[in-house]
Structure formats: C-alpha cells, structure tokens
Amino acid sequence: MEDTRMTGLLHRALGPREPEIGCDECFDHLDRYVELELDGRPAEEAIPGMAPHLEGCPACAEEHDSLLALMREDPAGRGSPEDERG
Amino acid sequence: MTPGPAAGVEPVTARARPGDGRAARGPDAESRDWLVLLRSQGEPYQRAVGRLHGILLRAARFEVGRRRARNPQLRAEESADIALQAADDALVAVLARLDTYRGESRFTTWAYKFALLEASVAVRRRAWQGRELPVGEARWSTFGAAGPTSHERAETRELLSAIHEATQRVLSDRQREVFTALALNEVPIDVLAERMATTRGALYKSLHDARRKLRDELRRQGLDPSGAGSAD
Numbered sequence: 001m002e003d004t005r006m007t008g009l010l011h012r013a014l015g016p017r018e019p020e021i022g023c024d025e026c027f028d029h030l031d032r033y034v035e036l037e038l039d040g041r042p043a044e045e046a047i048p049g050m051a052p053h054l055e056g057c058p059a060c061a062e063e064h065d066s067l068l069a070l071m072r073e074d075p076a077g078r079g080s081p082e083d084e085r086g
Numbered sequence: 087m088t089p090g091p092a093a094g095v096e097p098v099t100a101r102a103r104p105g106d107g108r109a110a111r112g113p114d115a116e117s118r119d120w121l122v123l124l125r126s127q128g129e130p131y132q133r134a135v136g137r138l139h140g141i142l143l144r145a146a147r148f149e150v151g152r153r154r155a156r157n158p159q160l161r162a163e164e165s166a167d168i169a170l171q172a173a174d175d176a177l178v179a180v181l182a183r184l185d186t187y188r189g190e191s192r193f194t195t196w197a198y199k200f201a202l203l204e205a206s207v208a209v210r211r212r213a214w215q216g217r218e219l220p221v222g223e224a225r226w227s228t229f230g231a232a233g234p235t236s237h238e239r240a241e242t243r244e245l246l247s248a249i250h251e252a253t254q255r256v257l258s259d260r261q262r263e264v265f266t267a268l269a270l271n272e273v274p275i276d277v278l279a280e281r282m283a284t285t286r287g288a289l290y291k292s293l294h295d296a297r298r299k300l301r302d303e304l305r306r307q308g309l310d311p312s313g314a315g316s317a318d
Contacts, residue, residue, distance in 0.1 A: 006239070031190070066149050
C-alpha cells in the first residue's frame, strides 16, 4: 500500500520522461487522436508528445478516456445534422 | 471553457502524415453537411443547432454519469443540471470555434470533446465546492516512517526525500505552490485554475517546468529520476 502511494507520488512529482505537448494542444488534437486509436492507426506517431502528456496530466487523461469510451459506445458517431435521434 | 491559451510545454509538433486517414482527406460528407447547416440561416440553422445540442447533451450526460460513480455525493437532480449546463456551454464553444474545425475527425467527435470537457470540469469543481485547498506539505512526512524496508523502497524514499528538499531550493514560489497542490496534494488542475484565476494550460506549464527542474537537480546529485536508483 505504501509502496503504491510512494510510486504514485514519484510519478506525479517527476512526470513523463518523454517530451510532451501542453494541455491546449492536447485538446486541439484529442478528437483526431482518439479516432486514430479506434482505427488501430499509430496515434502517437501522428501526434508526437500526446501519449506522454496523457501520462503526466490526469485531467486530460480522464477526458481522453471518456471520449474513447463514448466513441466505443457510439461507434457510428450518431448525430447526422438530419438525424432525428439527435 | 477550453483549457486556456496555447501553451505547449515541449517543442513537439503534431502534424498530418501520409496514411493518416481523415487528416489528409478533410471532412467527410456528413461533417461537411454539419458545417453547411451551422453556417446557414433561418430554419435549417435552427434545426441543426437543436440537433447539435442534443448530441452535446448526450455526451455531457455520459460524462456526468461516469463521474457520478466516483462522486456519490452528486445527486441525480444536480447531475442533470450539470449535464444540461455543460451542453449549453459546449454549444456556445462549438459555434464560436466552428472555423477552427479542420476536418481531421468526424464533426461529431470534434464536438463531443467540448461537451466532455465542460462536464468533467463542472463535476471536478462541484466536488471541491466549499472545500479549502490543501496547501501544506504534510504529506511528505507520511513517507518517512522508519521500519523494515526493501532495497527498492529505500531507493524510492531516497528519491522522494531528495525531491522534497529540492522543492525548497530550486523551485520558484509559484512553481512550488503549483507543484505542491497538483503533484503532492492531488488537487484537480481545473479546481486550482479557478482558485488561482488562471488556465489549465498555464498551470500545467508551471508544473512541467517544476518537474524539469527537479529531474535536473536529481541528476546533478547522481540520482536517477526514472526511479530506478542511483545513476551510473
């Protein structure tokens, strides 16, 4: 238990080792990154620094996980402008 | 709201690459329809805005529902209000930033993220409403207990002790304040941004700079910031 807490603090204190983008750039690219992930394409190669940022920023990571989960639940991206279900 | 003004922390540039699907092709037909209708006037515009709000509300409810499991104090009625307000705010943000949509994903995926952001920020702030932010450094002391310990645990303690000491010496007051709140006391970054009247992006930049200074200081002392023990 204490080991887990110490390791967690160490991780939060030092952050990711690899170069990362910031929160604003992360938000800008989040939709594209998640679609690449869902398509099985190399998302980190297309958007370098995104994965380290998600490792170092809990808030952005949560929003990434939510968008991924939402897209998995709704893979067709329901919501055509003419779609009455909207 | 969005995370704040642009503030990249490292010189990493995201770009479209060959074979990167939609990024190279532009918006699909459905996304183009959205853009046409949201740039139209009269009844077609009103109908498209109404449908967009419905989509954003679905995403906001999804997000609030996910977070309710971790925030049981959030009542059902309050959750519904948060989701509706998040959808309203996201609609304003999407319409205001329509010209920034580059067609690198489906329009609905792009729009979803605004609703998820608004909803997640609202729930984080609600969870900390009326609470004092922990500003002290008492948590460092909880890792210094004596007793039998493994070699690995001793190394981790040594690193934490060195980091604690370095926070006093190498960080600016602002960096120490941000680092202590975010990394040590785990205050959500949006909550701290609201209390300090700044943005998520600006706070993360401060945290990133603090982390870099601390890693540099550990290396200077011959310690390995990866947590694996002493550097060669």
